[in-house]
Amino acid sequence: MAVNLSVPDVLHPVPGVRLGVAEAAIKKPGRKDLLVIALDPGARVAGIFTRNAFCAPPVQVCRERLAAAHEIRALVINSGNANAATGQGGIDDARLTAAAVARALDAAPESVLPFSTGVIGQRLPIDRMTAAAPQAVKAATSAGWLDAMRAIMTTDTVPKGATRKLRTSQGEITVTGIAKGVGMICPDMATMLAFIATDARLTPAATQRALVNAAGQSFNCVTVDGDTSTNDSCVLVASGKTGSVEIDEQHADYPLVLGAITEVCVQLAQAVVRDGEGATKFISIEVGGAKTEAEARQVAYSVAHSPLVKTAMFASDANWGRIAMAIGKAGVEGLDQGSVSIALDDVQLIERGQPHPSYREELGSAVVAKEEFSIRIGLGRGTAAARVWTCDFSYDYVKINAEYRT
Amino acid sequence: MAVNLSVPDVLHPVPGVRLGVAEAAIKKPGRKDLLVIALDPGARVAGIFTRNAFCAPPVQVCRERLAAAHEIRALVINSGNANAATGQGGIDDARLTAAAVARALDAAPESVLPFSTGVIGQRLPIDRMTAAAPQAVKAATSAGWLDAMRAIMTTDTVPKGATRKLRTSQGEITVTGIAKGVGMICPDMATMLAFIATDARLTPAATQRALVNAAGQSFNCVTVDGDTSTNDSCVLVASGKTGSVEIDEQHADYPLVLGAITEVCVQLAQAVVRDGEGATKFISIEVGGAKTEAEARQVAYSVAHSPLVKTAMFASDANWGRIAMAIGKAGVEGLDQGSVSIALDDVQLIERGQPHPSYREELGSAVVAKEEFSIRIGLGRGTAAARVWTCDFSYDYVKINAEYRT
Numbered sequence: 001m002a003v004n005l006s007v008p009d010v011l012h013p014v015p016g017v018r019l020g021v022a023e024a025a026i027k028k029p030g031r032k033d034l035l036v037i038a039l040d041p042g043a044r045v046a047g048i049f050t051r052n053a054f055c056a057p058p059v060q061v062c063r064e065r066l067a068a069a070h071e072i073r074a075l076v077i078n079s080g081n082a083n084a085a086t087g088q089g090g091i092d093d094a095r096l097t098a099a100a101v102a103r104a105l106d107a108a109p110e111s112v113l114p115f116s117t118g119v120i121g122q123r124l125p126i127d128r129m130t131a132a133a134p135q136a137v138k139a140a141t142s143a144g145w146l147d148a149m150r151a152i153m154t155t156d157t158v159p160k161g162a163t164r165k166l167r168t169s170q171g172e173i174t175v176t177g178i179a180k181g182v183g184m185i186c187p188d189m190a191t192m193l194a195f196i197a198t199d200a201r202l203t204p205a206a207t208q209r210a211l212v213n214a215a216g217q218s219f220n221c222v223t224v225d226g227d228t229s230t231n232d233s234c235v236l237v238a239s240g241k242t243g244s245v246e247i248d249e250q251h252a253d254y255p256l257v258l259g260a261i262t263e264v265c266v267q268l269a270q271a272v273v274r275d276g277e278g279a280t281k282f283i284s285i286e287v288g289g290a291k292t293e294a295e296a297r298q299v300a301y302s303v304a305h306s307p308l309v310k311t312a313m314f315a316s317d318a319n320w321g322r323i324a325m326a327i328g329k330a331g332v333e334g335l336d337q338g339s340v341s342i343a344l345d346d347v348q349l350i351e352r353g354q355p356h357p358s359y360r361e362e363l364g365s366a367v368v369a370k371e372e373f374s375i376r377i378g379l380g381r382g383t384a385a386a387r388v389w390t391c392d393f394s395y396d397y398v399k400i401n402a403e404y405r406t
Numbered sequence: 407m408a409v410n411l412s413v414p415d416v417l418h419p420v421p422g423v424r425l426g427v428a429e430a431a432i433k434k435p436g437r438k439d440l441l442v443i444a445l446d447p448g449a450r451v452a453g454i455f456t457r458n459a460f461c462a463p464p465v466q467v468c469r470e471r472l473a474a475a476h477e478i479r480a481l482v483i484n485s486g487n488a489n490a491a492t493g494q495g496g497i498d499d500a501r502l503t504a505a506a507v508a509r510a511l512d513a514a515p516e517s518v519l520p521f522s523t524g525v526i527g528q529r530l531p532i533d534r535m536t537a538a539a540p541q542a543v544k545a546a547t548s549a550g551w552l553d554a555m556r557a558i559m560t561t562d563t564v565p566k567g568a569t570r571k572l573r574t575s576q577g578e579i580t581v582t583g584i585a586k587g588v589g590m591i592c593p594d595m596a597t598m599l600a601f602i603a604t605d606a607r608l609t610p611a612a613t614q615r616a617l618v619n620a621a622g623q624s625f626n627c628v629t630v631d632g633d634t635s636t637n638d639s640c641v642l643v644a645s646g647k648t649g650s651v652e653i654d655e656q657h658a659d660y661p662l663v664l665g666a667i668t669e670v671c672v673q674l675a676q677a678v679v680r681d682g683e684g685a686t687k688f689i690s691i692e693v694g695g696a697k698t699e700a701e702a703r704q705v706a707y708s709v710a711h712s713p714l715v716k717t718a719m720f721a722s723d724a725n726w727g728r729i730a731m732a733i734g735k736a737g738v739e740g741l742d743q744g745s746v747s748i749a750l751d752d753v754q755l756i757e758r759g760q761p762h763p764s765y766r767e768e769l770g771s772a773v774v775a776k777e778e779f780s781i782r783i784g785l786g787r788g789t790a791a792a793r794v795w796t797c798d799f800s801y802d803y804v805k806i807n808a809e810y811r812t
Binding site: 051052053054055082084085086087088089119120121122183184225226227228229230305306307308311312314315317319320321322324325326327328329330332335336337340350353354355393394395397398399401402403 | 457458459460461488490491492493494495525526527589590631632633634635636711712713714717718720721723725726727728730731732733734735736738741742743746756759760761799800801803804805807808809
């Protein structure tokens with residue numbers, strides 16, 4: 001089902017980062033569903049998380065530990081159960097899982113960050129998790145990225161990873177990342193689960209800044225269904241294993257490293273949409289001529305979330321009236337439909353509120369029949385712009401989500 | 407498909423109001439798709455309209471004419487084409503259609519309000535419309551409500567009407583209304599197309615006030631898909647044919663008349679949801695314990711619009727984790743999940759953020775297996791409340807909207 005998305009065959013190792021998986025039989029037996037990412041001492045770790053008020057216990061524990069500036073020695077991630085809406089018991093479970101990893105690493109309990117993804121509202125099988133944790137630690141190797149990206153999948157149909165190498169003044173640097181997520185996707189300053197690592201020697205502040213910047217250009221520009229997960233977490237690790245000088249935001253290497261991190265994040269974020277539940281189309285929604293970037297995003301998301309637009313795209317129906325409807329309902333104060341223009345790729349539909357004289361149905365149909373295309377919207381009231389990536393809305397979205405727990 | 411919704415067999419005539427239909431073959435031939443509602447002189451007419459910035463030409467013409475306080479002598483409504491996103495040409499078409507009705511009634515052109523519903527982005531077949539208009543005027547009769555409610559249907563599977571009689575100090579009063587709409591339903595201070603008439607002698611101000619109040623309790627509480635139409639229009643006619651004294655908002659009869667108007671609007675609004683595209687469930691979302699009514703509505707709509715909640719309901723799956731997710735993503739500032747409670751009808755799931763000890767999956771499943779049930783949410787931070795009616799999200803929603811134009 002995924003739109004133009006293939007399985008990565010190479011993910012470059014990142015010095016200072018080892019990955020190991022084990023089977024905890026969380027949802028069902030027969031699959032490696034527990035991942036440990038072990039970090040050498042000295043790594044800088046930045047995280048951003050869901051803004052959903054029902055954020056899951058592991059998110060709460062991660063936030064506490066990062067805020068307290070504990071040195072982070074490992075991440076532990078399970079699929080099959082989100083450990084969300086589980087109350088105080090869920091917080092205990094997250095801490096116990098992290099503690100089991102810490103023991104196996106001979107590290108402090110607070111040095112491990114827990115992450116979970118899967119069904120909401122069920123307690124973790126904590127005994128099986130704490131038994132599997134040391135096995136995953138023992139299995140950890142710098143070549144473990146490909147297994148790791150599979151361990152965190154839930155309803156994903158394709159495992160998601162991206163990798164880059166770049167030359168800096170301090171030698172060759174690697175950036176490698178993995179992600180999971182196909183539904184409940186509308187990150188709000190965060191993402192699904194995504195883990196990106198580099199051996200660049202970023203300062204702690206530069207690590208956080210690079211993550212926020214890269215996520216703003218990638219994970220915060222995608223939506224599958226407008227539903228913001230309780231568990232969205234995105235982590236950037238800078239192991240600092242390569243180079244002799246720390247890279248802060250003023251360092252000449254910073255833009256190079258940020259560029260590579262952003263590229264990896266964009267590839268991962270697009271992979272989430274390409275593998276969106278039931279997706280048959282990959283659609284860029286580009287809004288320009290806005291007064292502010294926030295306003296441009298508001299319009300882009302209004303179009304991207306409209307079930308009527310999404311079902312029309314599934315049908316390869318250039319039903320642009322629904323696009324106009326979704327622009328109009330976005331709630332932009334004082335928007336004048338007489339200034340709005342709409343195009344599908346380069347085919348102009350509406351120009352300053354009037355149907356374009358050269359438009360014919362066949363031209364629009366030819367665009368939306370493709371697997372990838374752009375919906376381009378000009379608001380005609382400013383110079384700000386934004387872009388959002390989304391997918392269509394098919395029978396399979398309903399099927400996948402109506403049958404998810406059965 | 408519609409959930410517990412039957413075809414009305416009686417709609418009481420309203421003195422001073424006559425309805426006639428004719429065939430204009432707008433989308434296809436063979437059906438009466440043009441309706442004229444003719445009003446005796448002296449009727450008070452109030453209208454509320456979509457807040458979609460891409461509001462359709464007929465909406466723009468209606469707004470102008472009501473703002474200019476022209477005496478209104480007729481409404482003309484067509485189905486099969488929304489005359490939306492049609493630019494200046496669409497405004498001309500709306501005026502020409504209204505003018506054809508005005509000529510047949512020997513009334514001023516500005517005394518006719520035009521309404522359209524159907525596909526967006528296509529011009530009306532104006533010659534056939536102006537030819538059919540005088541036929542509809544000629545056919546108009548006070549017994550025309552049942553034919554009228556059928557003429558305005560688009561993808562509706564059941565025609566929608568409601569009627570009440572009530573005793574006032576001025577004698578027996580009638581309130582009768584019709585509505586259409588099943589998709590692109592998320593009215594924003596307005597509704598689909600709904601036309602309600604009474605013979606009560608309401609003042610102009612009381613007519614407007616009664617409409618705004620009644621819509622606030624009815625049409626503004628429903629959503630099918632979160633998409634706000636370009637054409638939403640709701641009109642209340644007070645013909646003033648019964649009674650000798652004008653009813654203003656201080657008059658003892660006002661609450662009685664308002665009550666009957668509200669009942670008719672609630673029945674029509676619920677009918678829209680019961681016949682929601684692909685609907686198999688009718689769901690009330692009741693939010694209490696909010697700081698403000700706006701906040702309660704925000705949470706209710708977040709749940710009502712969540713595709714993940716709606717597909718779970720379709721599957722009769724008590725997947726309450728998705729309800730928690732939708733509450734959390736609603737964007738309520740400072741919402742504490744530790745104060746939130748969730749119930750399905752009387753089955754408590756979450757109490758103050760913790761899973762309820764007595765909850766078992768079978769209890770929740772029994773509720774969501776029903777055709778009608780409530781999702782009850784307590785935010786635990788105030789005393790304000792709101793209620794929204796919605797439906798589930800099924801394969802047929804996708805089918806209907808993927809195939810709408812083909």
